[in-house]
Amino acid sequence: MASPKYFYSIAGTLIPWIGSACLLLTLAGLYYGLLVAPADYQQGDSYRIMFVHVPAAWMSLFIYMVMAVAGAIGLIWRIKLAEVIAISSAPIGASFTFLALITGSIWGKPMWGTWWVWDARLTSELILLFLYLGIIALYNAIEDKRTAARATSILAIVGVVNIPIIHYSVEWWNTLHQGPTVTKFDAPSIDISMLIPLLLMAGAFKLFYAFVLLMRARCEVLNRERNTQWVKKLAGIS
Amino acid sequence: MTFSEFIHMGGYGFYVWTSYALTLIVLLANILSPIFLKRKVLKDITTKAQRATRLQQ
Numbered sequence: 001m002a003s004p005k006y007f008y009s010i011a012g013t014l015i016p017w018i019g020s021a022c023l024l025l026t027l028a029g030l031y032y033g034l035l036v037a038p039a040d041y042q043q044g045d046s047y048r049i050m051f052v053h054v055p056a057a058w059m060s061l062f063i064y065m066v067m068a069v070a071g072a073i074g075l076i077w078r079i080k081l082a083e084v085i086a087i088s089s090a091p092i093g094a095s096f097t098f099l100a101l102i103t104g105s106i107w108g109k110p111m112w113g114t115w116w117v118w119d120a121r122l123t124s125e126l127i128l129l130f131l132y133l134g135i136i137a138l139y140n141a142i143e144d145k146r147t148a149a150r151a152t153s154i155l156a157i158v159g160v161v162n163i164p165i166i167h168y169s170v171e172w173w174n175t176l177h178q179g180p181t182v183t184k185f186d187a188p189s190i191d192i193s194m195l196i197p198l199l200l201m202a203g204a205f206k207l208f209y210a211f212v213l214l215m216r217a218r219c220e221v222l223n224r225e226r227n228t229q230w231v232k233k234l235a236g237i238s
Numbered sequence: 239m240t241f242s243e244f245i246h247m248g249g250y251g252f253y254v255w256t257s258y259a260l261t262l263i264v265l266l267a268n269i270l271s272p273i274f275l276k277r278k279v280l281k282d283i284t285t286k287a288q289r290a291t292r293l294q295q
Binding site: 044046048053096099110215232234 | 247249250254257260267271272276279280282284288
């Protein structure tokens with residue numbers, strides 16, 4: 001079932017469907033977020049940055065967890081596909097982390113009066129970016145891809161300690177960054193007109209991750225299975 | 239709401255649109271990168287195979 005050849009073909013079928021669903025959700029999210037939702041009573045229209053900033057930040061954590069769990073599965077059960085999923089997630093996660101940091105910075109300038117502060121939330125998110133970059137660099141530095149996958153999985157698992165720090169940083173330390181408004185245990189303190197586009201965009205970002213993850217994983221599978229008959233046939237040799 | 243009001247974003251136009259533009263760039267890069275990667279991998283496989291057959295001759 002988890003054979004690379006089977007994965008390659010099933011992923012190829014899924015990609016256009018996931019991509020279309022992602023596009024639809026994005027358009028709906030943009031429509032509700034930019035045109036329907038009213039301006040915020042405190043932040044005016046600047047809060048609309050939230051609709052890209054918050055999903056990007058959520059994805060930066062979510063993708064890291066997927067990467068660490070897939071890495072652990074690859075380590076324990078030696079499943080090649082899990083290694084592929086883990087390593088293919090790294091650049092996507094890094095780009096979402098970068099996006100969360102940069103859009104947060106652009107939002108911080110008009111609201112806090114500064115592009116950057118060295119507080120717990122921002123610093124721990126920056127460390128997450130360095131973790132992602134370290135994982136990518138480590139994987140590329142080792143020639144044998146299975147050894148490389150093992151080394152990066154261990155690094156990814158160790159880095160998981162940073163995830164709760166990022167999540168709870170706004171509660172554990174005093175910070176300029178606002179607290180959570182959606183994932184609180186009681187009712188979310190965000191108006192429904194703003195919650196709808198936020199959730200639509202969050203869904204769109206999740207689908208986008210699945211979309212580009214499958215594309216990347218297919219490349220990784222081709223590269224690793226280059227000596228098999230089906231890849232040779234696909235590349236037009238023999 | 240007029241179009242210019244929409245672009246103006248209550249005075250925050252620069253910040254809002256820069257954020258959305260950067261998001262678009264990052265998402266596009268994520269789509270294009272595996273497309274080029276696939277091309278590169280396939281090309282690498284064929285060139286190495288050609289070299290191998292040349293060595294055999």
